[in-house]
Amino acid sequence: MIRNSDIWRFFLRRILGALPLLVGVGVFTFILVRVLPGDPAAYYATGPMATQEEIAQVRIALGLDQRLPEQLARYLRDISTGDLGRSLVTGQLVSSDLRERFPASFELTFFAMLLALSFSIPLGIVAAIRAGSWIDHAIRFVGTLGVSMPAFVAGIVLIFVFYFKLGLTPEPIDRIDPFMLKPPVVTGLLLIDCLLAGNLAAFSSALARLFLPALTMAIIVIAPLMRMTRASMIAVLSSDFIRTARATGMGWWKVYVSYGLRNALLPVLTTIGLVVSYQLGANVVIEKVFAWPGVGSYALNSLLAADYAPVQGYILLMACVYVVINTVVDIFYALVDPRVRIK
């Protein structure tokens, strides 16, 4: 019997274990930005007409005259208080820019994950039940095709088919019809804000625009999720308790889903934590294809404009999101499966 304090100790250990990783992430972004071309002081000074003295002043103000370890300490202190610098393009604080745009990316990524799971879990189960058959091979081939398709290719093909040829989806720009009255921003998640405002027309417009980019992002992660579902279902289905369940003449739903899937889902959960990283990377490309106003397109536009503070903030944010998601997944895993906690 496992006591409650063991669970808490596991949580604490897991959360503390993520901390060095976050510090490492900070150091890495610091090094990356030191390598980036251009003199930040020259950028931050009043413009191309800035004199040498002005640039030197800015350099002192930014702490760039100090030795690297001191700069690093200063940088780590800044980011731990949420100060990510200022964007040269938008003129706003990077942290507020990111906060404003993050919900759009979150909505897209989350909805894409739901779509991917709703495809990959049933397909993975079918492939596992019919392992070795042509259905299994066909499902696996389609999954591999999806993972082999660059996100921008998938996006363009979907736009061509659904918008241009079939006319089923609205034009692939922005999160909502520009002529539609936007609901007041409460959570920043447009679908939820629409519902809170009771505006169903805006809700359906936002949902229709979310569909294609989310499907694009889902396509590239279906394969790993499906493979994991298949592999872990095959392992579960060959175990004794499933044989017993079958022998007692239970229905297929009870055998495969109630008993089988519930025990097979744990490895899939870990895979979710891993593929999120892939999704976050694909965000940049997909947001460009669909003109989606999220953090990915923000980072890309800043990068192309040689505006590095937002890029730095974005990379940091993505790494933190990834660490948080994986810590949550681990903790959830431990809650569901007591074996993980004993180590």
Next chain:
Amino acid sequence: MREDFAASDAAARIGLICRVLARNTVSTAALLFIATLAVFAALAPWIAPHDPNATDLDHVLRGPSGLHWFGTDQVGRDVFSRVLVAARLDLAIAVSAVLLSFVIGIVIGGAAALYGGLPDRMIGRLTDILMTFPLFVVAMAMVAALGNSIQSIVLASAVVNLPFFVRLARSEISVLRSQQFVEAARAGGNSELQILFGFMIPNALPMLTVQVSTGLGWAVLNAASLSFIGLGVRPPTAEWGIMVAEGAANILSGFWWLAIFPAMALTLTVLCFNLLGDGLRDVIDVRTRR
């Protein structure tokens, strides 16, 4: 005597490879496609039916025809020739990137496995940190840092591929370290370096080959994605990602062939590398063999 033995051994090996290939039709097809593509890519400048950069303003945005198999683009360049020449560039980028991460990965992963202790923990931590970032974003930032050139794409793709090779090499070599044949080799008076290169790396190679195949597909995908978002290779260079990006602007006017053909070439290439990787894994990895 010894040569006879070697010859029959080689014959047996070829026989085994043929039998394995015959049983894995999908992997064989993928391998054939890649081999064909590699040959065509290598010969591209000489066999391309048109000059990939020659504009022809009298034949702009023509659909696929006998003269222009994949049609022409907005300035009248032959899409087929461009797709062919782009294959050369994309494959070259992928091969050099994966070669780099393969060699460096073996050195770092091998060192971690052999020395253990602090170096091992530090290398493990560093790969963990690198894998914490969305790797495509790391590649993006690196290309921005190093400047828009083919070398920086190669380097960026090598870096994002590196953690996979380091981890694989480390786990393979640390398993091999305690194997009896390695003990025997050590007892037989081989030096540590001889053991590493003569006994461990050859035995780690099969699994590393699987990773090479998957890594090549991923490197092609990365390079094309970077060019697509405007980093790395610049127009008018023929590159699949750029061609899709340029074609995307025309696709909503109905000129689908500009984007679709390079997109198909790109997807097919990555697909074949992935299928080949899967096939090789089934053959090599006894744990997943059914």
